[in-house]
Amino acid sequence: MQVPVGFLGKLWSFVSFLPFFILLLLLGSVKAVLIGPVAAAIVFFGNSAVIIGLWPAHFIWTYYCVLKTERIGLVLKIFIGILLPLPLLLLPVLAIIGSLLGGIGYGVFVPLMATFEAVGEGVTDKLAHCFMDGTASTIAGACTVVRDVTDFCFHSYFSFMDDLIEKMGEDETPLDIKLSYLPRSALVAFVAVPVDVLMISAVALWKSPCMLLKGWQRLCEDLVGREGPFLETVCVPFAGLAIILWPLAVIGGVIASFFSSFLFGFRAGLIAYQEASFQMGLAYMISAVAIFDEYTNDLLYLREGSCLPRPKYRKEDIQQCETGQNKERYNITTEPAARQHGHHKHRRALQRSKTFMQTIQRLRPIQIWDWFFRSCELNGRILLSEGLITAEDMEEYITKGKGKKLSIKLPAWCILQCLLRSAKSDSHGLLI
Structure with missing residues (x-):
């Protein structure tokens, strides 16, 4: 559909769409009241009957496969055997x-x-279609849902368990846990859970007003301009409902952050077990808050990164940093010695290699995309001046989002030019 231009056009589009939207909402609600109970009954009774009917077989076969498999070590088998009845008994209720x-x-x-x-x-x-769509198709879709659940419970589950009891390869080792690492891991988790819950919840509460205001601003702008989620007619009721219920979404985000903070705390214990280090677990406990803060900044389009400390929690990363620092120190100490003994060629070769590596590290994907868009702009101007791209093509692409010349052919032409330019010596610009 064509997006209105100007404030009056956007306002008229919004006002004229309201009665149309209300009638469709009422009609859809009536069909939901009439068809919904039938579809809900099919899904409820069908899925419940399948899962509860196959539950004894799942219970017995799960225990059999866990005890028989060679992919799990003895200690882990004992732990699984003790803890497995709880999820299996809760399965019918869930x-x-x-x-x-x-x-x-x-x-x-x-x-x-x-x-x-x-x-x-x-x-x-x-x-x-307004009266017929969503009636028989909803009932047929409910039957499809029951059939998919049946296929998963009757075929996919047993196929997965059969793969579990297959013999291991010669290069594979069974998965097991070391009892000596568990006290350290449990202690880290005991310390990290309350700390991460407190800090992550505080960050979420601090940024919740920003999330509320930015969300309302964006949704209201899209509503007036019929853009974003309001562009497609099918999304309008849910987008309008999002404006009304956006405070509940913010509250839900804060609650989700609170519960996810427990996972961060438990993962600190897992890091301590994997790295066999109490310090690495505490380092992840601190880094988890910075990771969450950086994620929320990206989500709310705030500043990049985080002002909170983010220590490294993997020994491999620490060793790589130390190796890089040692290489830099070696280059710094060898350059005066090379200059003293007259090995200027060797020094220049090291300097050129270091500069080349720095150039590669500084080359970010955003720069490549920037060069690519500039290439599309320059080549588009050239093709427009030559008459290969017309104003009608540009207008059709802007208003309707269609047009192979601008969406497919122009980027392909730019990539071809990049390949040809890369084949020449002493070329400038984006090269491959």
């Missing part, structure tokens, strides 16, 4: 709850989305 919630969600949202999809571009006889 299956019933998941089937109920999934069936309700499927029965409500699928007819609603089908109603809005019926008025999309390329649909003929939209009036009939």
Whole structure:
């Protein structure tokens, strides 16, 4: 669809779309009330019957495969044998709850989305599709969901367990745990969980107002201009609902951050076990807060990186840093000696290699994309002046997003020019 230009055009598009949107929402809600219970019942009873019916076989076969497999060591088998009954006993309960919630969600949202999809571009006889779409297709889709769950429980699960009990190769080693590492790992997790929960929750609470205001600003701008999530008709009800419920989304994000902080704390214990070091586990405990802060900055389009400390928590990374520092010290100490003995050629070769490596390290992907876009701009101007690209092609691509000349042929031409330029000696620009 064509995006309106100007404030009055955007305002008129918004006002004229409201009655149309309300009627579609009411029609979709009526279909959800009529068709939703049937689809929800099919998903709920079908999935629950399949999972509960196969549960005894899954219980016995899981224990058999875990005890028989050679891919798991003796100590880990004992731990799994002790802890495995809990998830297996909770499986029927979780299956019933998941089937109920999934069936309700499927029965409500699928007819609603089908109603809005019926008025999309390329649909003929939209009036009939508004009433018919999302009725029989929803029931057929519910049956498909039950069939997919049946295939997974009856075929995929047993196939996976059969792979588990296959014999190992000669170069494979069984997965096991070392009991001597567990006290260190448990101590790190005991310390890291409260620290990470407190710090990560504090970061999430500190940035929640920014998330609330930025989200509202972006959604309101898209609503007025019919852009972003409001561009497609099928997404309008959910995007409008997002504006109303955005504070709940922010609260949900804070709650999710709180629960995810426990995983960061437990992973600190895992790092301590993997690296066999108490210090590495504590280093990850500190780095986890910086990692979360950097992720939220990227999500909210704030400053890059994080102002919090981020120590290295892998011995391999520390060794690489020490190796790099030793190489730099070696180059610094050997240059005066080489100059004293007259080995200028050797010194220049080292300097040139070091500069070349620095150039490669500084070459970021964003620079390559920047050069590529500049190449598209320059070649596009040349092709436009030669008449190979017309103003109609540009207008069609801007308004409708279609046009192979600008989306496929122009980038391909730029890449071809880059290849030809790279084949020549002493060439400048983006080379391969």
